[in-house]
Amino acid sequence: MKRRDFIKSGGAIAAAAPFMNFGAGKPLGKKLLVVGCDGMDPGIVNRLMAAGELPNLKRLGDRGIFTMMRSSIPPQSPVAWGSFISGADPGKFGIFDFLHRDPETYIPMFSQSDTLPSRWLVKLGDYRIPLKPGKVVLKREGPAFWDFLEERGIPATIFKVPTNYPPSPSTQRTLAGMGTPDIQGTYGIYTLFTSDEHESQRDLAAANVYYAYIDENQVMEGQLEGPKNDLLRESEPIVVPFKAYVDNRHKTVRIDIQGREILLAEKEYSDWVELTFPLISGLASISGMVRFYLLEMGERFRLYISPIHISPRHPAVPISTPPGYSAELADRVGLFHTIGLPADTKALSNGTFSMENFITQSLSVFGESCRLFAYELERFDRQPEGLLFFYFSSLDQGQHMFWALNDKEHPYYHPEEGRRFGYITDELYRKFDRVLGRALKSIDPAIPVLVMSDHGFAPFRREVNINNWLLREGYLKLSTRDISEETSILDTADWPASRAYALGLNGFYLNQKGREKEGVVTTGERRRLLEEIKAKLEALVDPANGQKVVSCAYISEDNFSKDFIERAPDIILGFHRGYRISDNSALGTLDRDIIIDNLGWWSGDHCVDPKRVPASFVSSFKINARVPDMRDVAPTILKYFGVPAGAGMTGKALI
Numbered sequence: 001m002k003r004r005d006f007i008k009s010g011g012a013i014a015a016a017a018p019f020m021n022f023g024a025g026k027p028l029g030k031k032l033l034v035v036g037c038d039g040m041d042p043g044i045v046n047r048l049m050a051a052g053e054l055p056n057l058k059r060l061g062d063r064g065i066f067t068m069m070r071s072s073i074p075p076q077s078p079v080a081w082g083s084f085i086s087g088a089d090p091g092k093f094g095i096f097d098f099l100h101r102d103p104e105t106y107i108p109m110f111s112q113s114d115t116l117p118s119r120w121l122v123k124l125g126d127y128r129i130p131l132k133p134g135k136v137v138l139k140r141e142g143p144a145f146w147d148f149l150e151e152r153g154i155p156a157t158i159f160k161v162p163t164n165y166p167p168s169p170s171t172q173r174t175l176a177g178m179g180t181p182d183i184q185g186t187y188g189i190y191t192l193f194t195s196d197e198h199e200s201q202r203d204l205a206a207a208n209v210y211y212a213y214i215d216e217n218q219v220m221e222g223q224l225e226g227p228k229n230d231l232l233r234e235s236e237p238i239v240v241p242f243k244a245y246v247d248n249r250h251k252t253v254r255i256d257i258q259g260r261e262i263l264l265a266e267k268e269y270s271d272w273v274e275l276t277f278p279l280i281s282g283l284a285s286i287s288g289m290v291r292f293y294l295l296e297m298g299e300r301f302r303l304y305i306s307p308i309h310i311s312p313r314h315p316a317v318p319i320s321t322p323p324g325y326s327a328e329l330a331d332r333v334g335l336f337h338t339i340g341l342p343a344d345t346k347a348l349s350n351g352t353f354s355m356e357n358f359i360t361q362s363l364s365v366f367g368e369s370c371r372l373f374a375y376e377l378e379r380f381d382r383q384p385e386g387l388l389f390f391y392f393s394s395l396d397q398g399q400h401m402f403w404a405l406n407d408k409e410h411p412y413y414h415p416e417e418g419r420r421f422g423y424i425t426d427e428l429y430r431k432f433d434r435v436l437g438r439a440l441k442s443i444d445p446a447i448p449v450l451v452m453s454d455h456g457f458a459p460f461r462r463e464v465n466i467n468n469w470l471l472r473e474g475y476l477k478l479s480t481r482d483i484s485e486e487t488s489i490l491d492t493a494d495w496p497a498s499r500a501y502a503l504g505l506n507g508f509y510l511n512q513k514g515r516e517k518e519g520v521v522t523t524g525e526r527r528r529l530l531e532e533i534k535a536k537l538e539a540l541v542d543p544a545n546g547q548k549v550v551s552c553a554y555i556s557e558d559n560f561s562k563d564f565i566e567r568a569p570d571i572i573l574g575f576h577r578g579y580r581i582s583d584n585s586a587l588g589t590l591d592r593d594i595i596i597d598n599l600g601w602w603s604g605d606h607c608v609d610p611k612r613v614p615a616s617f618v619s620s621f622k623i624n625a626r627v628p629d630m631r632d633v634a635p636t637i638l639k640y641f642g643v644p645a646g647a648g649m650t651g652k653a654l655i
Helices: 003-019 042-050 055-063 077-086 145-151 325-333 345-349 355-382 394-405 415-421 424-442 466-473 523-538 583-587 630-640
Strands: 031-037 065-069 099-101 108-110 113-116 121-124 127-130 135-138 156-159 173-175 190-194 207-211 219-228 237-247 252-257 260-265 273-280 284-290 292-296 302-305 386-392 449-452 458-464 500-502 507-510 550-555 571-575 578-581 595-597 615-619
Touching (some): 031 424, 031 630, 042 055, 042 065, 055 424, 077 630, 099 507, 108 113, 145 156, 145 630, 156 355, 219 273, 325 355, 355 386, 355 394, 355 415, 355 424, 394 424, 458 583, 466 583, 523 550, 523 571, 571 578
Parallel strands (some): 031 449, 156 173, 458 578
Antiparallel strands (some): 099 108, 113 135, 121 127, 190 302, 237 252, 273 284, 458 595, 500 507, 507 571
């Protein structure tokens, strides 16, 4: 061996020494901190590092490594974080998209969980009393990596990791994250009271909008619509009334609701307000909580009320393990967002929020996460051993809405908005770096630290409706010639004449005989048809600019384990940067054309080819791979604690 090679190998050994396993199954250490930052893009991190604006991430990477990491196919959060949890590809845990479809009905359905009502009911007057409660079922299959730690008696705190609602059974401390609904079982329905008659008549997505009638005494009476009372024979929403006393002179409002008084100034948020929604008077109720936001006073009165969140003190459905963990957090740190996607992107898309309003809310969510992180770090510091995983959502939700502020090629670019607010994306990265810096100072420097994301980010300039394309190419047939932008394939598809359809954010399905209710594609012609459609999709060109639209159409059976392959789309669409499936196409509705401009604030995305949006991996330790994979993190954590990887894990330890 040459002298320089010896020196180089010796240096590598020294750098890796803290993680060298000199005995099979022996732990490499007792404590490990993993921070998940959804959507942290390695390109942006690299740019800001080079400018000296992320000093703590830079120091961390200099100690170990900063590199890109392969995301999942497709690079959607529930899929990528599912790979992190399982140490495996989606074929092992059964989640391939935010939306799957029911092959019996062709109807889209939520992929991560399902709510099963009680089948044992007794009728009592106007009520139907369940003898056994209904339940919420987690649809992610297989064990989580923290289950293997639990078997060895190694404590773990798993804070808001996506794809874990309801939390899988465990004695570990876990809090559900992305996928957790509001109290109505949706991703979040907000309420707006407005004195603008035109605004009050708009039909807005994910919103209840009411006209704010303020009487001669400057009092407005309103109500909050809560969950449906399914104990009644004829189910109807539970409503909670309130009064708002308006003071235009001082630009304030006092809200009286269930015996509480909330005083707000213009552009001010309230604290969390806990509410009770009665099911049976004096006997049964559901707890929820909201925040009020006084958007405007003066010429217009506009009051925003957040979606009704599950109360962590009295959760109506399971959101943590053990069950008392969420209440402990609320008692120690204060009430907090429990809905899986806490920033109200719909309020900005609908025009209810201005960009300034949305930034205010986004920073509020981030500040709340920081307080919870500080609490968990303090506990982690006191523990003699164990894992802390903590998740931040703000970069992901922010970049979805902020991208067009700085992208002059985006059709929704507004120069004035860009001038005022274009700083915010980089500032969120800087804020996260400062939080990381405080964390690194608060723990023993010998404790290894990993900061990771699930995917990067890309511009979303053009919307693609794959069902329009299928219709043009003759793979999808409709039972009507009267086609408009409101036409849904769920109502009008001529299924016996259709060979393919698209549902979900990256999903493409054959109408397969013996699988779909009215399937026609036989097993014998399946592979030939998949290859034919794959080639056509990868040749699709945007007529507006001549650019390729689909980078790679991934045939699922060639890319995934077979355990739950029956849930997978037949093809996963990997779009080029700049393109994404339209919301209409994802739900089976047609657009006016195959490819149209994206004219909305949801201007950045990652539901593209995973090669185009790699994740970030920054660690204080060296790894044995040039480009790690999401699947590799779980076996790496287990190896660090001296625990063998699970039999179903397809990832490899990086240390």
